[in-house]
Amino acid sequence: MTGSALLSALAIGIGVGIVGRLVLPGPKAAPVWLTVALGVAAALLGSVTIRLIGVDANQALPRLLAQVGFAVPAVVLGVVTARRGAGDATRS
Template structure:
């Protein structure tokens, strides 16, 4: 993993983590730090997945960023939608 890949994953994860809170309707029970961390981890996993699939190249590539954004978005929305829920019936 190159430095550019790590930096892009970090930036994408932070941005998607912050924006992910805006997409989920209702009261936000997940703390901001949790959505940011999930965004960063998912974006890093997106970089690894992009390399395994073969869409990532040397340096900064659009395909790599799209995979990062996709995974980070899904991760943040899942955490923001489910954090703090108690299913006591």
């Protein structure tokens, strides 16, 4: 993996993590560090996946689309899961 892929995964992950936390409605049960970590990890997974399917490392657009495509669902699932877990804990 190239340095530009790592930097773009880091930037995309941080951006998606922060924006996802701000945009999703409802109580904020997931901490900011969790949404950012999920975004970065999923964006890295998107970079690895796009490389494994054979897309050239110099093609930035497919890599960015894969990073965003992996990061957005990961952040949404993380926030929704944390919200459900916090709701269950308050009922006990």
